[in-house]
Amino acid sequence: xxRPTGAGPRAPGGDILRWxxxxxxxxxxxxxxxxxxxxxxVVGVILLSxxxxxxxxxxxxxxVFTWVVWWGALLLSFxxxxxxxxxxxxLGALGxxxxxxxxWRRVPYTAGYHFRWPKPLRNMGLATALFIVFVWLxxxxxxxxxxxxxxxxxxxxxxxxxxxxxxxxxRAFCRYVCPLTAFIGLxxxxxxxxxxxxxxxxxxxxxxxxxxxxxxxxxxGCPMGEFPGGAMDTNLHCILCTECIKxxxxxxxxxxxxxxxxxxxxxxRPQADGAVAAAVIVGLTTVLPLVLLVLLPGLRRALxxxxxxxxxxxxxxxxxxxxxxxxxxxxxxxxLVWGFSALARLSTRQAAPTAGALFASFAYALIxxxxxxxxxxxxxxxxxxxxxxxxxxxxxxxxxPLNRVVPGRVTVIHxxxxxxxxxxxxxxxxGGLVWSLYALWRISERLFVDRRTALxxxxxxxxxxxxxxxxxxxxxxxxxx
Amino acid sequence: xxxxxxxxVAAVAALGAAVVxxxxxxxxxxxxxxxVTRDGVRQVTIHxxxxxxxxxxxxxxxxxxxxxxxxxxxxxxGFSINELGLNLPLAPGRDTxxxxxxxxxxxxxxxxxxxxxxxxxxxxxxxxxxVGTPPPAPSSRLPWIASLxxxxxxxxxxxxxxxxxxxxx
Numbered sequence: 001x002x003r004p005t006g007a008g009p010r011a012p013g014g015d016i017l018r019w020x021x022x023x024x025x026x027x028x029x030x031x032x033x034x035x036x037x038x039x040x041x042v043v044g045v046i047l048l049s050x051x052x053x054x055x056x057x058x059x060x061x062x063x064v065f066t067w068v069v070w071w072g073a074l075l076l077s078f079x080x081x082x083x084x085x086x087x088x089x090x091l092g093a094l095g096x097x098x099x100x101x102x103x104w105r106r107v108p109y110t111a112g113y114h115f116r117w118p119k120p121l122r123n124m125g126l127a128t129a130l131f132i133v134f135v136w137l138x139x140x141x142x143x144x145x146x147x148x149x150x151x152x153x154x155x156x157x158x159x160x161x162x163x164x165x166x167x168x169x170x171r172a173f174c175r176y177v178c179p180l181t182a183f184i185g186l187x188x189x190x191x192x193x194x195x196x197x198x199x200x201x202x203x204x205x206x207x208x209x210x211x212x213x214x215x216x217x218x219x220x221g222c223p224m225g226e227f228p229g230g231a232m233d234t235n236l237h238c239i240l241c242t243e244c245i246k247x248x249x250x251x252x253x254x255x256x257x258x259x260x261x262x263x264x265x266x267x268x269r270p271q272a273d274g275a276v277a278a279a280v281i282v283g284l285t286t287v288l289p290l291v292l293l294v295l296l297p298g299l300r301r302a303l304x305x306x307x308x309x310x311x312x313x314x315x316x317x318x319x320x321x322x323x324x325x326x327x328x329x330x331x332x333x334x335x336l337v338w339g340f341s342a343l344a345r346l347s348t349r350q351a352a353p354t355a356g357a358l359f360a361s362f363a364y365a366l367i368x369x370x371x372x373x374x375x376x377x378x379x380x381x382x383x384x385x386x387x388x389x390x391x392x393x394x395x396x397x398x399x400x401p402l403n404r405v406v407p408g409r410v411t412v413i414h415x416x417x418x419x420x421x422x423x424x425x426x427x428x429x430x431g432g433l434v435w436s437l438y439a440l441w442r443i444s445e446r447l448f449v450d451r452r453t454a455l456x457x458x459x460x461x462x463x464x465x466x467x468x469x470x471x472x473x474x475x476x477x478x479x480x481x
Numbered sequence: 482x483x484x485x486x487x488x489x490v491a492a493v494a495a496l497g498a499a500v501v502x503x504x505x506x507x508x509x510x511x512x513x514x515x516x517v518t519r520d521g522v523r524q525v526t527i528h529x530x531x532x533x534x535x536x537x538x539x540x541x542x543x544x545x546x547x548x549x550x551x552x553x554x555x556x557x558x559g560f561s562i563n564e565l566g567l568n569l570p571l572a573p574g575r576d577t578x579x580x581x582x583x584x585x586x587x588x589x590x591x592x593x594x595x596x597x598x599x600x601x602x603x604x605x606x607x608x609x610x611x612v613g614t615p616p617p618a619p620s621s622r623l624p625w626i627a628s629l630x631x632x633x634x635x636x637x638x639x640x641x642x643x644x645x646x647x648x649x650x
Contacts, residue, residue, distance in 0.1 A: 056570055057557055057597050067598050139531070139600040142556035142573075289601050293532060294503045312555045312573035343492070347485035380604040384561075384594055387568065418592045418607075419620035425604075426627035433631055437638045455642055456485065462635050463489040467496045469631045474504035477624030479592065479607030481508035 015198070015254040017245065026242040026255075032087060033104040040090035043154065045401045050151035053403030054395070057145035057388075061403050064392035067144040072378050074184075078371060079260060082191035083184055086239035091154070092174040095161030096223060106218055114169040117176055123273040128280055130179035132326065135284055139292070140322045141313050171223040175237060182277040187371050188235040189263035189364065190435075195228065195238050195245075198254045203229035212244035212253070219247035228253060234263040236274065261435055264364050265442030272356070275363035276334065278370075282363075283333020285370040285377075286468045289475050291329040296321055337363050340464035347456040353447060361447060362461050365439035369465060372432025373472045376425035380476070383415045383424075418480060425476050433469045437462055497628075504624070507605075511536040522546050522581045529571055530554040532602030534593065540611045541584050549579040559596030562610055568596050588613030 017023050025031060042065075050062030057063045077084050086092060097103055099112035134143075134153075143149040157178065164173040174181060197203050212228045215221030222228065224237045228244040229252065245253045296318075303317035310316050341362055342355040353361075391407065399405040416424075440461045444454040517524045525547055528535045541547055551560045553571035560577070561568040564586055569577045595606035 058559065058568075058570060135601065139602075142599060145557045145597045145599060284601070289605065290500065290503060293507055293602050293605055296531065297533075312553070315555060318555055340489075340492075343485055343488060347489075377604045381598055384563075384592075384596070388596070417620075419618075419623060422620065422623050422627075426623070426630075430627070430631055430634060434634055434638070437635060441638070441642055451645065455639070458642065459486055459639065460489045460492075462639060463493040466493055466631060466635045467500070470497050470500045470628055473627045473631065474500050474624055475602075476604055477627070478504050478508050478605045479594070479609075480618070480620045480623055481505060 015256040017253070017255045022255075026245050029106070029246070030104040032093070032241055032243075035088050036090050036093050039088040040093075043090050045396075047151055047154050048401045049396060049403035050147040050154070053147055054406055055147055056406060057147065059388075059391055059395040059403075059406050060147045061392040061396035063145060063147050063150050064388050066150055068378070068382060068389065072375075072382065075187075075371065075375050075378065078184070078187040078190055080192050081240070082188035082193055082195075082235040083239045085184065086174065087241060089174075091158045092161050092171060092178065092239075094158050095163075095165030095173050096171060098162045099165040100220075106215075106220060108217075112165060112169070113167050115167055117168050117172045121176055123176075123271075124182045124185075124277045125273055126176055127178060127182040128273075128277040130177065131183050131277075132280065132284070132330065134179040136322065136326055139326075140319050170221075170225050171239075174239065175224050182274075183281055185236040186274065186278050186281060186364070186367055188238075189267075190261045190368055190371055191235050191263075192257055192260040193255065194235055194258055194262070195240060195253065195255050196232070197229050198252045202250050202252045207250060207252075209249065211247040211249055215243075216247060219243060221247070234267045236263070261368060261439055264367060264439040265446060267364070270361045270364055272360045275360040278363040278367055279334050279337040279359075280330055282337070282366045282370045282468065283330045285373045286471045286475075287333045287336070288326065288329030290471050291332065292322070292325050293475065293478070295325055295328075299324065336464060336467070337366070340460045343460040344457040347460055348448065348453050349456075350453065358447075358457065361443050362440060365436050365443055365461070366465065366468070368435035368439065369429075369432040369468055369472070372428045372435075376428040376472070376476060379428065380421055380425060383421050422477060422480055426473060429469060429472045429476070433465055436465045440465065501628075507533070508537075510538050522548050524548050524550055527551045527560070527608075528554055529558045529560060529595065529606075531556055531558075531600055532595070532606040534560075534606070534608040537608040538611060539593070539608065543584065543586065543588060543613050546581050546583045548581045550576055551579070552576045556599050557597055558599050558606070560593065561596035562591060562593050564591045565610075570597065584610075584612055586612050588615045590615055590618050 017026070028034070046062040046066055049060060053060050053062060074085055099110060100107060101109065101111050137143045137149070141149060143153065160177060161173040164177055165171060207229060209216065210227070210229060211219065211221070213221050213230070220243050222244055223241055224239055226232045226237050229248070232238065245255070299321040300318050303320050307316045307320055338355065338359055341359040344358050344362070345353070345355045394407045395405060396403045398407055441458050444458040448454040448457060516526070523545060525539055527539070527549060529551055530553070549560065549567070549569070551569055551571055552575065553573050556573055558571040559568060560571055565582050565584065567579055567582065569579055571577050589612055591610040591612065593608040593610055595603060599606065
């Protein structure tokens with residue numbers, strides 16, 4: 001038997017909008033533009049550096065800053081601030097500026113056609129597929145250590161945002177197309193901060209205009225098409241643009257801290273597209289590395305007898321092998337989550353919820369494992385090879401902003417030994433496991449009234465979490481064996 | 482609940498064993514090829530690929546002078562031994578030669594790693610420089626300890642939930 005759905009008790013924690021200076025700051029019409037400016041300046045330097053700077057990845061400021069500093073900061077930001085990157089992202093903002101013909105003012109005219117986004121694409125499918133392509137480009141072509149490919153990626157995303165927002169309403173690119181939107185949205189479910197309405201009754205009974213969604217003559221409506229005064233109960237699509245805070249005539253929007261991960265178990269209507277995207281992200285971070293490590297050399301050799309060889313990185317047997325193994329790894333991950341969900345249904349001895357419904361609920365709870373595994377991966381790189389950060393900054397300073405000069409030998413800074421690094425990585429991976437176990441238990445408690453049934457559904461999913469954790473631990477530990 | 486519980490335990494045990502087997506298979510020692518010694522400098526040839534080095538264990542004597550010749554077979558990688566002050570950028574399909582370095586290190590096992598973020602398997606792209614004949618490194622037990630801790634966490638959490646404590650407080 002199911003419990004009545006609902007978000008459960010309200011999260012504790014203070015509403016930082018009650019603090020007058022913060023409230024005044026985010027109330028400024030130009031607030032988002034002002035916080036985008038510094039990021040836009042950094043992205044401009046990165047674009048120049050990656051487009052015309054030196055190709056040595058350890059001396060190119062753009063590649064080092066993008067794939068180590070930005071990527072690491074992005075992962076950390078999920079834990080505390082949710083989709084804060086989207087608030088300051090100049091690439092998505094470019095599309096908005098083109099559409100509105102204004103940097104921050106509410107203007108009555110527009111350059112956009114404001115077509116509705118096609119109904120079959122109103123889900124995370126396209127964004128998830130593009131995220132897989134994004135990761136494949138990195139593993140097939142080595143995008144993260146190619147300055148030119150990094151520049152190309154930035155340009156493609158900026159032009160894509162401008163082009164799509166010119167034709168479609170609101171921030172259609174950021175919501176449905178950006179290769180990172182599904183990844184950022186799902187990881188932000190873990191965040192310790194949320195933007196929500198303060199009192200549901202105020203929105204239901206006192207608000208007839210729904211300005212947070214529709215906008216008014218002074219403010220724009222939610223650019224992501226969310227309804228903060230109504231159905232929005234997760235961080236999934238909230239980019240913290242503060243438009244709803246400015247627009248609410250009842251001052252009924254709160255920005256508050258809460259227990260991390262609350263969205264994972266408290267969301268009222270878990271959707272299948274988000275669950276599939278979650279299982280894909282978990283697969284890319286835990287299952288796929290092991291699959292690639294074990295099978296790539298052999299499959300590449302086998303395909304070399306069939307496909308023409310090319311000069312690396314355009315080595316067709318390798319590119320095809322990486323593609324096939326991506327399909328295998330992602331398929332395996334989806335199969336594992338589905339299989340263990342079916343086992344959970346079998347354990348409950350109940351016809352409902354179905355295995356599919358359990359998959360849709362439980363898959364979200366695996367996000368902390370993926371997030372903490374990615375942090376463990378990056379921690380390893382940052383601690384082992386801290387030097388390139390210094391080298392790249394020095395190289396940029398010597399030839400600002402074009403970054404065409406190599407300053408000399410690369411710096412080698414040894415921060416921690418392999419055993420110490422692995423211990424820290426294991427702590428992160430175990431942290432992700434414990435959070436996932438807790439989220440799975442909260443979901444089980446929500447789905448089933450009876451504790452024994454809830455436990456019966458939880459046990460197989462806990463088993464899956466353990467398997468995925470073992471994959472992470474042993475993949476990271478290969479160098480120690 | 483006994484049958485699904487048994488199926489879960491069996492599935493976890495089988496998949497866990499497969500993971501450990503795969504990891505030990507990947508970590509298996511790949512012997513060094515035919516090294517050449519010229520003018521008292523031993524030239525060690527190494528191939529880097531996503532995501533490993535071949536050979537993955539290089540044995541040297543304390544005080545020996547070595548030159549590493551490293552070739553990336555696919556992407557841009559790095560070849561770094563922090564203790565020797567080496568960090569070579571590797572271009573796809575080309576040989577990169579290190580300067581000749583005297584291995585003035587105490588007997589022990591030193592990590593060799595890729596120093597360029599090269600994709601999803603980058604954290605596993607490691608090898609070992611073994612100087613002399615050191616005893617086995619105690620860190621090789623760490624994956625076992627971490628695995629036991631994770632199993633204990635899952636079982637402990639299950640016991641906590643079974644004891645009737647509600648996560649809702």
